[in-house]
Amino acid sequence: MRDKGLVVSTKDDFAQVEVQCFIESCHDCSARSLCVGQDKKKGILVARNPLEAQAGDEVEVDIPETKYNQALILLFGVLLAAAILGMAAGYFLSLLLSLSSSMASFSGLLLALLIAGGWLFRHFHKNRRHHLYPKITSILKRGD
Amino acid sequence: MELVAIFISAILVNNFVLYYFLGICPFLGVSKKIDSAISMGLAVTFVMTITAVVSWAINNWILIPHGLDYLKIVSFILVIASLVQLVEMFIRKVSPPLYQALGIYLPLITTxxxxxxxxxLVALREYGFAEAVVFGLGSGLGFTLAIILMAAIREQLDLADIPEPLKGAGISLIVASIMALAFMGFIGMIK
Known part of the structure; x- marks a missing residue:
């Protein structure tokens, strides 16, 4: 998904881009009125700035929608799998150690979620730190 | 055997969307593409499983032993709101761009x-721990099944010649109602 916008400010490798909502990105979105407000017609995106656009430049921004879905599937898929495995592990451990099965499963769930959370944190920070940010793909018009 | 019955019943017979008509907002709002539907389904399944476990624990370990049954609704609201905040904080820490992209959809999933x-329902039916987990997981998978089916149909509808007044919400509601009728066919499968 692509959108046009105006660079408001830049910092390091990133730029804040004011995109014209209700024109391209948002016109299909059923939650747009909740997201940007009924009377507010512009939204601010933090985008990667490999072309080193400056404040005032009119740019085209690529928003990686498919990557968001993949990231969400990974995020909630891992958490769900960890929750189920944690509860199952807790239950089987309770049979071996003669503990209360509900207490053991609950503890297993909490432990598994902590481990999965830590793994996801490392994964997203190490491998995909900037992977999911929108990216400025071209400068349409230089600012004054 | 009872766990299997609860699981299948939660997915097909007593489907949350198509039988109870709960969770209609994300069902209609995020069912335009199969990719988005899968991610929304997984998110809801995760939140439902965790909610089933946590609400069971609150009810059976705190409310019932202390005779505080009447605080059920208030405590569940509090617990669910806290879980939502936790999930939001977690996603914001794990991936700020994902948090930015999700916008309103995150509260939509979780609340x-x-x-x-x-x-x-977990409290009302007096489920045990395992039953609550299976019911939560089955309900989430039922929601996922319904939203993926809906997304698949809506992707096909983009290519169909639909009368102008029915485009958008109109045809979506008609499709949802036909799906609900189709799922009624599962009634009687499990008593």
């Missing part, structure tokens, strides 16, 4: 009425 309905 839809299906979650509250699930917590109340």
């Amino acid at each position: 839809n009425c299906a979650i509250m309905g699930l917590a109340l």
